[in-house]
Amino acid sequence: MKHNKDILKKIFLFSELNDEEISTMYSFCIFKNYSKNEPIFFDTEPYRGFYGLVEGLVKIYKISNEGREHIIHIVNPGNTFAEVPVFEYYFEDKNKPVVYPANASALVDDTEVFLIPQKYFLPLAEKTPRICFKFLSSLSKRLKHLNIHIENISLADVSRRLAIFLLSELNKSSSGIITLDFTKRDLASHLGTVTETLSRTFAKFQSEKIIEVKGKTILIKNPSKLKQYSII
Amino acid sequence: MKHNKDILKKIFLFSELNDEEISTMYSFCIFKNYSKNEPIFFDTEPYRGFYGLVEGLVKIYKISNEGREHIIHIVNPGNTFAEVPVFEYYFEDKNKPVVYPANASALVDDTEVFLIPQKYFLPLAEKTPRICFKFLSSLSKRLKHLNIHIENISLADVSRRLAIFLLSELNKSSSGIITLDFTKRDLASHLGTVTETLSRTFAKFQSEKIIEVKGKTILIKNPSKLKQYSII
DNA sequence: CGTAACCTTGATTAAGATCAATTCTCGTGG
């Protein structure tokens, strides 16, 4: 929690700003730490501005009326979240009351975020074209992500979804080992299923010698077979 | 197909442009007509630029390896589609080969679209801030849409999804009558189900005196009961 | 008026959710 404006340079959205702009942005930031499962905002709250994640992990999720939770998105450090409403009604009524589009909570302890209040950000964005292009790029990536997410949950069964997830994690890790930094319940919720089903799918993959699960670490023994699952 | 640049004024993305900018944009446009089910692009094709819909309806969809189709989005006249890649890699490799993020086909006959080639659009966008803000607004709305779509298909059963769809259509129509302008098969695909299940759900709603289906027109007899379904 | 696409209805099946019971893991306090 002891840091300076340089911390903002690691935020994708701000990576093209010059020192002066970074300083201004830093002066807007309201930093806050959260512990595991602590809510950051709910989808019923009035919109204050968007957030950036410095440290830890954040889940963006929705809850059905029966209480089922679905994690739409897991935010990694360096990324921003809840930016959708920033420009949503830019050409309509700028003062239209808006709520957050989903819920957000810290997935792990020591999650540090900052809030950039809408009222400070918009005027800056208007005179800083680069940040608009960054915003465009960021929203585009998010859209692509959501498209893939929709494709997965609507067209793939649980085995395929898990295979796709494991392969994408494997891609990041370079070694053949994946370490989950959240619970399997959270993973299940992200994959659009429940713990029991996820557990069974892990068991199936293990019995087929594709993976080896030991607590939160997963060893990928047979990536090509996993790839089969992700396609067929 | 006989028209002039004024046709672009009905496109949300261009509605803030001045006459000169509209003219420039119009000079970029490549217009084309499609008949029902004719493909506009596939998710394997190299990206050429984004599209706008003048007349008709367009479906944006994905297909699973088993051949199941899921309609992610139904585009209405005045809207643009396939804009995601425009700014996606703006700060990375601008020449990175990119494909369309999904498939697109005309949902109805006499669908008229225009293509704005990437190479012409980007330079214009760079010197026209307003269009960037429009783009931001447009992408934001799309994101919100997708969020709701994910929420629906992941947390709601078919009855609820149909109820939500009918209520949103009812909202637009002002009278108590909804007219589907595409097949029920397409609606099923959009709701993440199949014709048979949709048919049964329609039958269920009819037997409960909530709606009255007659071909492609649906009379909403009991909106409050429909609202119940959309929540519970 | 005939054919093809569309839609409906019925029977069956399969995937995965739910319910229930244990076991495992790990942090906390004695």
Place this chain on the structure above:
DNA sequence: CCACGAGAATTGATCTTAATCAAGGTTACG
């Protein structure tokens, strides 16, 4: 350092939803 308890994970049995398979019926259009 160990014991305890709570949350997490696993496993089994059952149930529910909706997909699939199959067969007619209806509509639209050349």
